[in-house]
Amino acid sequence: MPIKKLRDKKKQIPKKYKEHKPKAKKKEAEGKDHGQGEKGKRAYNVLRGMHDILPREEKYWKPMFNNAMNLADHFQYGRIETPIMEEVGLFVRSLGKGTDVVEKEMYVFENDEIGRVCLRPEATASVARAFINGGMWNYPQPVKLWYWGPMFRHDRPQAGRYRQFFQVGYEILGAEDPAVDAELVLIAYNFYKDLGFPVEIRINSIGLPEERERYKAELANYYRAKKSYICEDCRKRLLKNPLRLLDCKADQCQPIKDEAPQIVDWLSDASKSYFMKVLEYLDELGVPYNLQPTLVRGLDYYTHTVFEVYPAVPSENPGEEKAQSALGGGGRYDLLVEEMGGRSTPAAGVALGIDRSVAVLKHYAEKNPLNLPKPVYDIFFAQLGDRAKGRALKMINDLRKSGMKIGFNLYKNSLKTQLELANDLKVPYALIIGQKEVQEGTIIIRDMESGIQEIVDQKKAENIVKKKLKKFDDGDK
RNA sequence: GCGGCUAUAGUUCAAUGGUAGAACACUGGUUUGUGGUACCAGUCACCUGGGUUCAAUUCCCAGUAGCCGCCCCA
Numbered sequence: 001m002p003i004k005k006l007r008d009k010k011k012q013i014p015k016k017y018k019e020h021k022p023k024a025k026k027k028e029a030e031g032k033d034h035g036q037g038e039k040g041k042r043a044y045n046v047l048r049g050m051h052d053i054l055p056r057e058e059k060y061w062k063p064m065f066n067n068a069m070n071l072a073d074h075f076q077y078g079r080i081e082t083p084i085m086e087e088v089g090l091f092v093r094s095l096g097k098g099t100d101v102v103e104k105e106m107y108v109f110e111n112d113e114i115g116r117v118c119l120r121p122e123a124t125a126s127v128a129r130a131f132i133n134g135g136m137w138n139y140p141q142p143v144k145l146w147y148w149g150p151m152f153r154h155d156r157p158q159a160g161r162y163r164q165f166f167q168v169g170y171e172i173l174g175a176e177d178p179a180v181d182a183e184l185v186l187i188a189y190n191f192y193k194d195l196g197f198p199v200e201i202r203i204n205s206i207g208l209p210e211e212r213e214r215y216k217a218e219l220a221n222y223y224r225a226k227k228s229y230i231c232e233d234c235r236k237r238l239l240k241n242p243l244r245l246l247d248c249k250a251d252q253c254q255p256i257k258d259e260a261p262q263i264v265d266w267l268s269d270a271s272k273s274y275f276m277k278v279l280e281y282l283d284e285l286g287v288p289y290n291l292q293p294t295l296v297r298g299l300d301y302y303t304h305t306v307f308e309v310y311p312a313v314p315s316e317n318p319g320e321e322k323a324q325s326a327l328g329g330g331g332r333y334d335l336l337v338e339e340m341g342g343r344s345t346p347a348a349g350v351a352l353g354i355d356r357s358v359a360v361l362k363h364y365a366e367k368n369p370l371n372l373p374k375p376v377y378d379i380f381f382a383q384l385g386d387r388a389k390g391r392a393l394k395m396i397n398d399l400r401k402s403g404m405k406i407g408f409n410l411y412k413n414s415l416k417t418q419l420e421l422a423n424d425l426k427v428p429y430a431l432i433i434g435q436k437e438v439q440e441g442t443i444i445i446r447d448m449e450s451g452i453q454e455i456v457d458q459k460k461a462e463n464i465v466k467k468k469l470k471k472f473d474d475g476d477k
Numbered sequence: 478g479c480g481g482c483u484a485u486a487g488u489u490c491a492a493u494g495g496u497a498g499a500a501c502a503c504u505g506g507u508u509u510g511u512g513g514u515a516c517c518a519g520u521c522a523c524c525u526g527g528g529u530u531c532a533a534u535u536c537c538c539a540g541u542a543g544c545c546g547c548c549c550c551a
Contacts, residue, residue: 048542100549104478122551151551156478159544165551233548247549298550308550326551353551384510414505419512434510448512 049155049163059372060358060365067194068148068168068352071187077146077170082126084150088116094125094336096300098241105153119152124301124333124349125340127171132342142175142347148354159359160325166354169330173337176346178274181305181332182281184350188309188328189287191352197364198312199327201287204295205275205304207267209335215266216242226256246294262293271304278305297331301339305348306331311360327360328352377407378469380422380448384415384434391438395431395458402462404469422448429465433458 046052053061072079088108095102107119120126127145130136136143148168155161170187172180185201192199206212220242223230227238231250238245248257264272282289289307297306308329330350337345365372381399383392389410396406407425412418415432422430432444432453443461445468446453456464 045542100478105549153550155549157543158546161550167551244549249547325549328551351551356551382511414509415511416508417505417512421512423512430512432511436510444511446511451511453511 047163049157049161051162051164057358059374060361061354062373063195063361064168064354064357065148067191068146071190071194072146072170075144075170075183075187077144080127080130080145080147081149082120082123082130082147084120084152085117086120086126086129088118090125090129090340091118091121094128094299094301094340095122099298099300101153101298105155107152107154121153122151122299122351123147123149123167123169124171124336124351127169127349128173128333128337128340128342128347131173131337131345132340137174137343137345139174141173142180143173144171145173146170160353160356162355165356167351168354169349169351171347171349173347174345176334178277178281180348181278182285182287184330184348185278185282185289185307186285186287188307188330188350188352192309192327192357195357195361197360200310200312201289201307202292202295202310203279203282203289203305203307204263204292205267205271205278206263206296206302206306206331207271208303211267211271212243212263215261215263218261218266219243219245222260223256230256243296246296257294263296264293274304297329301333301336302331303334304332307350309352325356326353327356375425376405377425377427378404378429379406379465380418380425380427380430381406381408382415382418382422382430382432383408383410384413384432385438387438388433388435392433395433395443395461399462402466404465429468431461431465 071077088106091106092102097103101121106121108116109118110116127147131143131145146169149166150164151167152164154163157163168191170184172184185203189199189201207215220238223234223238223242223245227235230238230245230253231248233250234245234248234253237248245253246257246260264275267275279289279291295306295308297308306329308326310324310326328351330348332346332348334346335344337343337347381392381396383389392408392410396408399406407422407427409418409421412421419430428448430446430448432446437443437455437458441458442455443458444453444455445461445465
């Protein structure tokens, strides 16, 4: 009501112009003063398409990393971290010159000293390089490696599409066996199953380069005959990259696409039976998959099995979901290591996008917040007064060895505030020490649930608290 | 890289051609040595530049950023 009144008053003003003090124009150098910072100093913004991962996000990122590491342990992958910068040529040769990633999405730097380098757009090429440089063909074969780190692509940003994003990846080099392919699909599947949300696996085989070339020619032939019926984009694709014709979503192209020749029919018997074997293993594993004859991945190094992982669309509301982008993808790359100058080494791998996975996890966590890890504290340590503060810090540090997780905030001087924090942390007990206790060599143990307090000797406090916290019982005996 | 939509507090959202409110969050108090509930108070915002106007956060244009669709992919 008061607001409305005010507004009415304002409306009456027009005739008599309210005095208008022209705003003191902001000094030119002055940017937005966002919260912190001195006046007159420009605040910097995060670069376009990049984002900070703040502590509040940790509850989503932590399970990602723990999960990734656990899977690596169970399936015996050794960790590898390769540099973020590589020679440009590494990616041009491995991913393919004509691919979007290489053609327009790489961050390239150049000068006399460093030559032409770039931020890595993906890691498989680096892993293959490291396999060669590190002489890993002398390791017991196959060599199983996993990595976790940021990748860079200068694409136009969108939700879930960043210029710096994290990937976790698993690679198996030195084995040509359908069980390898199946294991990698299994890992991707498990990764999301363990996080608690369903995914859809789409899989296909694109055979060997010769087989693919023959198929490409056939596909182009087929489309050329129908050139006048297809969309504009498809006409471009026909010239530039016929395999991409299979991705077209335009309605007018669908009937043509449905009738188009399928790559499976152009594979050799050996390629076909290899792929069948992969599928058999997946059936045996109970990993659900969708055979997708139109799936051809965008990087040149793939051979035979290729697959992608998508968030599963709940069948109740298929219309609600927006266009899906892949959470991850992978496949076999039998020719890559040799192509890069190493010995002929069959290999396969999978990479999962963490930022996108976090987004999906958040989406599910909104409905079901239960399964996210929370930091668990056993006790809270509260303090009153300077001398107590010093003693508290000392005791907290000593208690660290006990294995107890201790919450504290020595920088707040009000006991009320400290107990509030104890409450937020949901600790069962709080230890309180003040001036009096310091003098007497005692400390208060407060049961946070009942509010009952007892005063005990400081030296005995550790054992008493441990006894109360049942989980430390064993250590006492 | 192409097309469209949007831009107000830390967050989610209001209102408005006469410089702005809520909720949550944050800080403090009611209780100067005691949390969970409640009440009170306080801090914090109109993306940048130009134009129209007596007056622009509001209307127009451009830039920037975010989002959506394409392209592509993680």
